[in-house]
Amino acid sequence: MTTWLVTGGAGYIGNHVTRALLDSGRQVVVLDDLSSGHADRIPQGVVFVEADVTDRVALVAALAEHKVDGVIHLAAKKAAGDSVNVPLYYYRENIAGMLSVLEAMQEVGVKRFVYSSSAAVYGTPLVNPIAESAALAPESPYGETKVVGEWMTKAQGVANDLSWVALRYFNVAGAGSDDLGDTSVNNLIPMVFEALEKGNRPQIFGDDYPTPDGTCIRDYIHVSDLADAHVVAAAFSENLQVSETLNVGRGVGSSVREVMDMVSQVIGTQVNPQIVARRAGDPPASTAATQRITDVLGWQSKRDLHEMVSSAWSAWQHTSH
Ligand SMILES: NC(=O)c1ccc[n+]([C@@H]2O[C@H](COP(=O)([O-])OP(=O)(O)OC[C@H]3O[C@@H](n4cnc5c(N)ncnc54)[C@H](O)[C@@H]3O)[C@@H](O)[C@H]2O)c1
Known part of the structure; x- marks a missing residue:
């Protein structure tokens, strides 16, 4: 049985991902600062660490103490409009948070990673449906943080043998x-x-x-379908050495x-x-163009x-x- 740490696991999507991981037979540790999450939604049997993802020391302790095999990183600030007004806040929360997660994983030797990206990386699409190969043109600091997060994942994958999947969610509901x-x-x-x-x-x-x-x-996607995609992505990164960026939509x-x-x-x-x-x-x-996630993960909404x-x-x- 593997153990996954879910950052942002007290939030809307994280709650569903946590429950889907438990249902798949995995153990779960949630790390969340409760800035928008709800502690009372974390299921029984899940270890809860109340911490900020920018706190690398807390992350290292959680990864080591609970012998974590992989991380699903959802913790972020997510309002694109708001990010235009307070860009530095978004860069700190989302980019410094990401840096701290990847550094902690490297320090402890955790090699499996699922990253919460967004269709915001595409900005205004030139063609629909949008394929993963489309040019990235984010139109807000929020979208930029998701692009940088993908770059960091990819670079760390090469440098540190990460087995990773980045999921670009469309509109979750x-x-x-x-x-x-x-x-x-x-x-x-x-x-x-x-x-x-x-x-x-x-x-x-x-x-x-x-x-x-x-x-x-x-493109609206049911949060339970999205949570299932995380479980399939986690399993995929457990079984193979992977580096994949995939749209999640219908x-x-x-x-x-x-x-x-x-x-x-x-x-x-x-x-x-x-x-x-x-x-x-x-x-x-x-x-979203969805052929790739179906071909690679066998997942469909x-x-x-x-x-x-x-x-x-x-x-x-x-x-x-
Ligand atoms: N909801 C959508 O439609 C959508 C679409 C695309 C991408 N996403 C991404 O999915 C992820 C989860 O989004 P959500 O809709 O569940 O949002 P949410 O606000 O419900 O969940 C985010 C969780 O992260 C926690 N968090 C935030 N900053 C933190 C920090 N610095 N340290 C520790 N915990 C922190 C919050 O307390 C919360 O529990 C985000 O990365 C978001 O950008 C969401």
């Missing part, structure tokens, strides 16, 4: 159970729920994009209006969105938009806000 909902209101679906809860009309930022219904198109685009329509269908009330001005830096469309919205709604109703 849904909940694996009612106690694991997404509490961040940076993402569209929780944003809609929050507006409805406050008696406001949810906003659509621009309906004059060059897309069939004029609203932006994104390869299916859904417009903002389609998501709002799905919310209306799920909650049984017309959402009645309000059209407001475009936000700076929103690409009209972004969908299983859950559709209806499952994402209905599980997110159910979890939202069970969570106090």
Whole structure:
């Protein structure tokens, strides 16, 4: 049985990854500073280390004490818009955090690594679906930190025999159970729920994009499918010496209006969105090419938009806000 340390394991995606790893028969250590995570969502039987990832000493101690075989590094700050206003904070949290994780792994001799990257590395895609070979053109300090994290992983893979997989997530949504909902209101679906809860009309930022219904198109992936991809990636890095960068999406685009329509269908009330001005830096469309992850890992998404919205709604109703 192998042991994996999950940084950011108290967060939205980390909660799901932790549970999926446990279900796969692996042991899990969560390291998280609880800046946005929830300690009460960490399952029984998981060792919890409350620490900042920039604290290399704490990381070294956790890796050594628990005889960790591999690290899944999710801990980061993730609001692209916010990162434009406070870039140095994002560089410190995400790049210095990454440096500290890789240094600690080298010090202890941990050689397996799964890195949480993002479709933000592509910026505005020239072609959809976007293949992993597309040029990287991040449009925010947040996206830049994910590109630098990939560079660091790759370089350390060469220099220190890391067996690694970097996963570029598209738009993550849904909940694996009612106690694991997404509490961040940076993402569209929780944003809609929050507006409805406050008696406001949810906003659509621009309906004059060059897309069939004029609203932006994104590739939504269920968080449970994403968590499964981490387990498959971890197993892959255990069994082989690998260096892979893979998109994680469904390869299916859904417009903002389609998501709002799905919310209306799920909650049984017309959402009645309000059209407001475009936000700076929103690409009209972004969908993942998924052939590579299927070829390399044998992974495919299983859950559709209806499952994402209905599980997110159910979890939202069970969570106090
Ligand atoms: N949610 C998405 O749609 C999405 C899309 C692409 C990539 N990602 C990436 O996935 C990862 C997880 O995102 P999430 O949606 O679960 O966010 P989240 O905010 O719910 O989880 C992040 C977790 O990391 C912890 N953390 C943050 N900074 C830390 C630090 N310095 N030291 C220790 N712990 C720290 C937080 O407390 C939290 O538990 C991030 O790296 C994010 O960039 C998310």
